[in-house]
Amino acid sequence: MQPSDVARIANLAKLAADASEIDQYASELTAILSMVEQMNALDTTAIEPLAHPLELTQRLRSDQITEPDQRKYFQQIAPMTEDGFYLVPRVIE
C-alpha cells in the first residue's frame, strides 16, 4: 500500500493524518493486508458468505413511537447547540 492510497483511505474515513503518520500507516497496513491475504490460499468459489453467526434475520417491530422526547437531556453532552439544534460550521455560504 502506497502513501497515496493511505491518504485516499484516510480521507474516505474522515481521519486527519500528517505526512509522517501516513508513511507509518502505509507500512503497517501493508503488513496487515499481507497477513490477511493468507485467505487466498483457499478456493472459496462455491461457499456461501456468512454474515451473522446464528444466521438469524433482523427482527422487526411495529412502526410506533416508543421513545419520549429527550432532546434537552441528550444535548447536555453535545459540544455546541443553539435553540435545540446541533451547531456545525457553515455548510452553504
Next chain:
Amino acid sequence: MLDQPQGVSIGELAARLRRRECSSRELTADYLARIERHDSALNSFITVTPEAALAAADAADQRLARGEGGPLTGIPIAHKDIFCTQGVRTSCASRMLDNFIAPYDATVVSRLNQAGAVSLGKTNMDEFAMGSSNETSWYGPVKNPWDTTRVPGGSSGGSAAAVAAGLCLAATGTDTGGSIRQPAAFCGITGIKPTYGRCSRWGMIAFASSLDQAGVLARSAADAAHVLQAMAGFDPNDSTCADEPVPDYATNLNDSPRGLRIGVPREFLSPELDSRIAAVIEQAIELLCQLGAERHDISLPNSALSVPAYYVVAPAECSSNLARFDGVRFGHRCADPIDLDDLYQRSRGEGFGTEVKRRIMIGTYVLSAGYYDAYYLKAQKIRRLIKEDFQRAFAEVDIILGPTAPTTAFALGAKTADPVAMYLNDIFTISTNLAGLPGMSVPVAPVAGLPVGLQLIGNYFAEARLLNVAHQLQQASDWHLARPTEQKLRS
C-alpha cells in the same frame, strides 16, 4: 470486616450478607480501600465511583434487612468502561469519549443493578476494545498483578487485573476476538464469553457488531455463573439478542463429567505450541479424564485462517460503527474548525488513538469500491468454513478444550511496534467469535510463575455445560485459588 477478602467466593459472601454477619456497606468500603491502596500500581480503573457505590450498598443492606435480595445483592463488582452507565463517564478508554457522560444504563448494567450488585466503578481497557494487551488505552496501560512489568492482556485487561488483584469480586467484560478469555488467562482468573446474542448489546459501545458479546470475569466458574445469570436473556432493545430461555446455571454445576466427550483440536495443541504451555493444558485434560471424561482428537482445519478473516470482518464493522463519532452530537470536537470536513477530520484524527485509526482504515479499505469481493466477501466465506468446522466437531464431542493463548503474559511494550504479532496472539480465541460460539478460560498450572488459561468451547447456548465442566475442574484442583501476593502489587 473481612480480613482476607481475596479468599471468599460470591456464594459465601452472599450467605454472610444474608445472615447479616457483615453489611454490604462494610464490604464495599473494604473493596474501595483496596482500590485506593493498590490501583496506583495497576491502573485497572478509569473511574472509581465511591459515593454511588456506598449508596448502592446501603440500598442493598436495606433489601437484605427485609429478607429480600438474591445471590448478587450487596456484592461489589466493576464494569468495563465500554458499558454505558447513566450519569457516569463512559470513555471506552478513548480521548474521543473522555468527556462523555452516558445518558442511560446499558441493559447489562441495569440488570446487574436490579440484582443488587454494587458497582465500584469503570475498568480500564484497550481503546474501543481494540487490542490484546490493554496498551492502547488513552488512560495508559494496565499492569498485570502477577508481574507489573507485563501486560494483563486485553481488551478487558482492567477488569481482569482488578478481579485478579481482589479489587472487586467480579467484573463485566466484552469479547470480540478473545477480549475476555485472553486477559482472564494472562491474569489467572475465570472468564466466560457467552454465545453471540446471549447478553444484550444495548448500551455496550459497538466495535464489531456481528462479533461483540458481553460476559464475565470472575475468580471461579461458580462466581461467574451467578453474574452471568443476572446478565443473560432477551432484550427487545437489541435486535440481535437471542430470544432463548436462560437456564439456571447453578443447577448443573455439580454434574459429573463422567462420559463427557472432550475434543482436543490438533491445530490448538500442535508441536509449534510452547511445550510448557502444552504440558499444563494436557495436565488439566488428563484430570478431567480421571474424573470420567473421554478424550477425542479432533481437527478444526480452517482455524489458521481465523485471524486473517477476523482482520477483515472486525475492521470493516468497526469502520462503520465508529463513523458515528463525528464531533457533532457528543464526544471530542476539535478547536476552531474551518469547515464541516475539517471538523470531522480533526475531531476524529485527534479523538482516536493509533490502533483505532489503523483498524478504521483497514475497514474502510476492504469495503471500498473494487476491494469488497476480494476481502470482505472472501472473509465471510472463510467465516462459514470456520463455523462448519465447529459444527462437524460438535457432532462428535460435547466440549472442545485447548489453550486460551499461545503465550503467557508478555512484557509491556513487547508487541506494540508490530501490530501483526499482536494480532496473532488471539489465534486460539478468534474462531469462536467468528462462529458465535460460547467460550471460557480457566486457570491451570502456571508456567514460570505466570498464569496459563485452559480454553473451553461449547456448542451454541451451552454456557451451562461450560460452567459445569469448569466448576468440576475447579472442585478437583486448586489452580484457580492462586493469587498474586500483595508484595507483587506494591513492587
